[in-house]
Amino acid sequence: MTTAVGLGCYVFAIVPAGTALPATDTEGVDGTEGLAAAVTLVEAGELAAVVGRVPTDRPLGRASDLRAHDRVVAALVSAGVAVLPMRFGAVLSDESAVVDELLLPHRAEFVEALATLRGRVQYTVRVVYEQDAVLRQLLAARPDIRQLRETASQDATSQLRLGELVVHALEELRPADASAILSELIGTVDVHVRPPSAPDEVLNAAFLVDVSHAPAFERRVEQAAAQRGGRVRFRLVGPSAAYDFVGDR
Amino acid sequence: MTSSVQERRSGGYLERPAPSGLADVVEMILDKGLVIDAYVRVSLVGIELITIDARIVIASVDTYLRFAEATNRLDLYEHGGKSIDELGGSMVESGARGKTRGLLDGAKDKFHELVGGDDEDEDEEDEYDDQYDDEDEYEGEEDEEEEPEPAPARSSSRRSSNGRGGRR
Numbered sequence: 001m002t003t004a005v006g007l008g009c010y011v012f013a014i015v016p017a018g019t020a021l022p023a024t025d026t027e028g029v030d031g032t033e034g035l036a037a038a039v040t041l042v043e044a045g046e047l048a049a050v051v052g053r054v055p056t057d058r059p060l061g062r063a064s065d066l067r068a069h070d071r072v073v074a075a076l077v078s079a080g081v082a083v084l085p086m087r088f089g090a091v092l093s094d095e096s097a098v099v100d101e102l103l104l105p106h107r108a109e110f111v112e113a114l115a116t117l118r119g120r121v122q123y124t125v126r127v128v129y130e131q132d133a134v135l136r137q138l139l140a141a142r143p144d145i146r147q148l149r150e151t152a153s154q155d156a157t158s159q160l161r162l163g164e165l166v167v168h169a170l171e172e173l174r175p176a177d178a179s180a181i182l183s184e185l186i187g188t189v190d191v192h193v194r195p196p197s198a199p200d201e202v203l204n205a206a207f208l209v210d211v212s213h214a215p216a217f218e219r220r221v222e223q224a225a226a227q228r229g230g231r232v233r234f235r236l237v238g239p240s241a242a243y244d245f246v247g248d249r
Numbered sequence: 250m251t252s253s254v255q256e257r258r259s260g261g262y263l264e265r266p267a268p269s270g271l272a273d274v275v276e277m278i279l280d281k282g283l284v285i286d287a288y289v290r291v292s293l294v295g296i297e298l299i300t301i302d303a304r305i306v307i308a309s310v311d312t313y314l315r316f317a318e319a320t321n322r323l324d325l326y327e328h329g330g331k332s333i334d335e336l337g338g339s340m341v342e343s344g345a346r347g348k349t350r351g352l353l354d355g356a357k358d359k360f361h362e363l364v365g366g367d368d369e370d371e372d373e374e375d376e377y378d379d380q381y382d383d384e385d386e387y388e389g390e391e392d393e394e395e396e397p398e399p400a401p402a403r404s405s406s407r408r409s410s411n412g413r414g415g416r417r
Contacts, residue, residue, distance in 0.1 A: 066274055070274040085281075087278060088278040091294040135320050163314055225262045233264070243277045
């Protein structure tokens with residue numbers, strides 16, 4: 001199951017064959033023991049896997065492991081390489097398994113996916129309500145919540161009722177705000193709206209953007225955020241590999 | 250990571266972390282990306298993964314109490330009014346910080362314990378603190394469920410692509 005020395009083949013990403021591997025920024029990453037220590041290409045036809053060596057006798061998932069994965073993939077994106085990023089934790093027994101079981105059997109599919117992603121990057125936009133501002137807005141708009149806040153005793157049941165009302169009110173507020181923001185972030189190739197991860201989250205969405213269009217997209221995000229300053233906060237991550245746009249299978 | 254730059258536009262309405270914060274990385278690479286199990290079955294190495302299940306439950310008691318407290322706290326600003334300390338537990342301790350977001354610092358510590366249990370974390374935590382006050386909200390929600398989750402690489406829990414939400 002593993003090689004004699006207890007090393008597995010960690011797969012970071014799939015890229016076109018012949019890709020020149022960029023240097024990875026390994027600051028804060030685990031030095032010579034880390035995933036990113038000896039990154040190489042394993043090629044098959046027009047495809048290549050970007051792989052590293054990983055000892056199989058320790059669990060994976062330390063912060064430096066996660067960061068190593070991110071850095072290796074990010075360096076490829078920065079270098080303008082078309083990238084199919086793997087989800088963290090893809091370990092095969094050896095390089096021939098990478099060729100025979102991953103690259104060759106799925107060749108057509110990966111080639112097509114790479115063609116789709118070439119020249120494109122992902123931006124992730126997360127928008128959350130400014131909590132005090134939105135709660136004040138809710139209190140102004142909802143007499144029932146206002147009254148409950150004034151009269152509720154401190155026991156858990158009353159507080160739960162209050163919290164439930166507030167959370168539901170936020171859920172009612174979210175769609176209009178989310179779609180207004182989405183309608184301003186146009187000109188992208190594809191959008192993946194992630195499910196909300198917190199009650200006061202307005203929007204968490206990944207955008208697939210042509211590189212040539214990236215500056216315009218960033219400006220749109222900035223404008224959308226500026227218009228709503230004080231009410232919501234934006235967080236813009238990217239350009240990154242198109243993690244949200246490779247998983248559908 | 251010590252060179253990390255947090256770009257903040259005027260007014261703080263837009264954050265652009267550079268490089269990405271650890272939580273951004275976690276959300277992206279644990280929950281998205283090409284799932285190798287879908288392609289390879291024979292030669293997968295069943296290496297143990299320590300991962301955090303980042304999914305949260307919005308409709309939870311914890312969430313309701315948190316938002317009840319946040320709503321009550323508006324009283325403190327407006328009237329210097331009633332104490333909410335009776336809510337108990339960690340909420341009491343952090344309630345004294347005067348900002349709702351402070352409530353969640355405990356959860357962040359927990360997150361660090363798990364994800365950042367190695368070498369480099371002094372710098373990381375500062376950076377993380379700066380960038381992630383808001384993110385803690387969801388990292389913290391299932392405190393009790395955030396035990397390191399040893400799972401084989403092909404664990405089905407990691408494969409579910411619909412990620413977060415809906416679990417209780």
